[in-house]
Amino acid sequence: MKTLVIDCRMIAMSGIGRYISELLPFIIAELGKDVVLLGKKDELKQYNNKIIEFDAPIYTIQEQINYRKIIPKSKLFWSPHFNIPLAPIKSEKRITTIHDVYHLAFYKELSIFQKIYAKIVINEALSKSDKIVTVSKFSKNEILTYTNNKYKDKIEVIYNGVSEYQFDKITATPKNDIFEIEQYPYFLFVGNIKPHKNLENALRAYIIFIENLPENIKKPHFKIVGKREGFINGNNMQLGNLINENPIIKNLVDFTGFVSDLKLKELYSQALALVFPSKYEGFGLPLLEAMKYKCPVLASNIPPIKEICVDSALYFDPNSIEDISKKINNIYSSKQLRDNLINKGYSKYKEFSWEHSAKKHLNILMDLL
Known part of the structure; x- marks a missing residue:
């Protein structure tokens, strides 16, 4: 036996x-x-x-x-x-x-x-x-x-x-040729397209944020970790239509496809913030991954996320596109806010x-x- x-x-x-x-x-x-x-x-x-x-x-x-x-x-x-x-x-x-x-x-x-x-x-x-x-x-x-x-x-x-990897000792700096340094700032989404992950509201909020930026400002992109095919097919037709038809999405949203753990570390460590808009979660592993790699966390104000992150994230109402857009702008506009979240998050992830x-x-x- x-x-x-x-x-x-x-x-x-x-x-x-x-x-x-x-x-x-x-x-x-x-x-x-x-x-x-x-x-x-x-x-x-x-x-x-x-x-x-x-x-x-x-x-x-x-x-x-x-x-x-x-x-x-x-x-x-x-x-x-x-x-x-x-x-x-x-x-x-x-x-x-x-x-x-x-x-x-x-x-x-x-x-x-x-x-x-x-x-x-x-x-x-x-x-x-x-x-x-x-x-x-x-x-x-x-x-x-x-x-x-x-x-x-x-x-x-x-x-x-939160996972520990052999490459965690590698520092993502311009001098380190293991990393491909991005040419523009970006927000990051890591997850799938199930309706409760709420990607649609996050993208609509991002569109409003971009539309309100002055013309002469370099526009930050929005990177989505996952296969593009998975985002434009399936049951979520509204999300698919938004991705296919909106010019801002077409020009500024990047689909990474599958990425290695090393590449994911790079994406976290260079991002303006992780945008985690879920309406429902049990835990939320990307939250810890982001905090570990010194990426500010911008997340839904739902109980499980607040249980894990406590004061290490900037929270928004996941049902309010306006509030999500406002918080995206807040984190984009303030390096002090980003640094504060990075410091709190880097201490918090060590508890897990x-x-x-x-x-x-x-x-x-x-x-x-």
């Missing part, structure tokens, strides 16, 4: 993928060969543990059918997302990470299938799991608000960390580490084992 089986299918994705990839080395270092990984072998080949090929898409019937066949006899099964096996499995205990309950908080915006799936699976995850991990006090409160308070003692809050997060996860795992 194996000790621990982990569903690693999301390891190559942003967000949850970062969460899995950062914690996995610590868990394997502690439990060794008794850890079995489910996922694609080419994405997990760096680990010397047993890998069981499993590529069923998440949130599918195929996933549910295969779970029972694939999960080996074990003491503990860990789902790093709420898409748990609904049927009985050959594992004695379960632990699940629920990062947020967006699917319940924005229930009215989902399709019929999404509504049914989210309602059933999140409640089943709470019922069937011996322990639930979540990433902020806000998320714990949201889970209890949208499900049942009887799960209160089963849920533990463990904050995410993946090593500390991993130790707390391991304490739970060992207790369950």
